[in-house]
Amino acid sequence: MAPPFRAEHMGSLLRPQPLLDAREAIRQGKTPEEAGLAELEKQSVAEVAKIQTDLGFRAVTSGEYNRTRFWGLMWDEFEGTVALQEADASMFRLYHPDVVSLIEKERKVMPGDSVIAGSKLGHSADKSKSNLHELQLLQAALPKERWADIKLTMITPAWFHMRYKQGKAYKEGVYADDAEYFKDVAKVYQAELDMLYKAGLRNVQFDDPGLAYFCSQKFRQGWAEDKDNTGSVDDLLDAYIALYNDSISKVPADMHTGVHLCRGNFIGGRHFAEGAYDIIASKLFRDLKVNTFYLEYDTERAGGFEPLKYLPKGRNVVVGVISTKLRDLEDKEEMKRRIYKAAEYVAEGTGQTKEEALKQIAVSPQCGFSTHESGYPLSLEDEKKKLALVRQIADEIWGEP
Template structure:
């Protein structure tokens, strides 16, 4: 399978962008019942229009809505499926023993407030309703760019395993709902396929799955916890392989539908990450067995390891190098970042036995993560974010002059 390009473009970003304070406050007011949803929509649309204009000003082609219509990066896909329920909204709540205490995001959430965000389980058989929760985002974006550019619009999508990994074995669904993960995965995959079909029919050609879970398999601490958990009926390697098969079932798609995946180590309140660990453990299997065209990889700090795993990148895949941090305002040195891109290309070159120039054709550059995976965003300001985006564009222009 050949790898579609344009997208990805030479200068990319991960999707989420800082939200205006008034939008965040209004969303909280709506959630608290102090304001109407009707009051929220004009603010959302105005902020999305403004953030699209910023992306265009900075020279980005794969525009997103900045996730300004969401409170958290994963949106509401699972919550709108038949059979999925936010059980923390039930009277009496839930038993915290359902969680993997060593899951990196769960540990962080528990430290913050004892309750992970949106505790959602399968309380019945999962099925798509036929109405897409992501479609309105795409349809509004289509009104903001020329029709010729609709194919470039990037929509960030929920990780298929988002509401599976955080829970212990067979605890992503209530007893009696499913007899095995295989049954649960099959129904989620069918729902995911229907979602992608709706979006494709509407014109979407550029999707990006935001996925912290696969990167957690790089973490020594997580793997230690996994091994010590006597309830696990699979090794971590077996679970990772099962996820890749599950994801492939979810993202079957036409050949002109570009699909990428962002591997994230966390992007939480206070610009915190959840986990650390190099890609070495998972790279070869992920690059070769996961049916996506593009990998958006974090490479802003040593917590992600070196570029050596890129030696396993096949010739038909792309990598977007997240060398510019989105977490803090200090601006990276352009020359140093350009050299890092060349260094990454040299590992691709070595692995495939090709020249650096050929290897560069499979690479792009971006910030390491979103600027606002959660409502309040990271610890930097709007001007800082704009400078970061401009830097990414400048790096791309220097490394790939004249290319999109």
């Protein structure tokens, strides 16, 4: 069976305390070698891989244990990027949900490891090491026959564009316009995916909070009121879909691609995006050429399953009905009913039976358990119970991996 598997999770898992302690020691002045980081990462990834396989998950991830934030270091490693430590608020779309959380006094923004293009973007195999390192740690932890099951999460190509005001994702004079910038972004993603494919990766999940922001009326209103913007908010969505399609245009047929419309599981379990998928579903499911859509459906913020009637044959949806923000364990039978309800809408749109539509569906938690390295309400035992519930639901509905 190829991805997506019937039981999935979104990638990030709660970090073990020794790993957190080592990273804190590095922040306090120790070198990575003194803190024993490399050995701890290797050991921790091996342990979390075993947790996943013991629970019956095929698409094994690193838990994002090599990262402090879910987007990792990938963009920092691209040629041409410049990190922002502090920036004037005038650079940012202040109605962008991520930016709202980062605004500090005196209209300064602490952008949280944010980068812009200081010169033309490029990809260097000598610099782009973090994703490859993550893949290799997982390969070391799993038998070779399981390598094709490894899932690597990767930040959306639009991550360091959407937050910035018009033309501010790159320094003046570097790119003539967004279209030129997007061409280079796609090229570096093509190169990264090619490098990872040659190293054995066959399953990539793009994490994309931004696509969920297009469902938010607050974001749409903010965009409409921002006189610096060129074009409509739906023009921007079209541009991002085209950017994705260009970025994955050279991916071989046996490499599975998916996109997670992330509504946020920030420190303390906060979310960033509200709004039903209806407003973007038809365009997104029709035009974005990934194999699988991972959608959050743990609360009413995401609306109903009606938009799934736009999912075409040949595409999959992973329905995230289990919360990673609340400790209470969901009722299994109620979650199964929700999956069957989702199948009814897929069937309606494709002209299939509900049983046929179920072949396009899988189940998961709505988001990662630890999109940043610490600050979450669930315990490791809570996490295991949630994952076991996902596995049990999948077994009882499909009886497949």
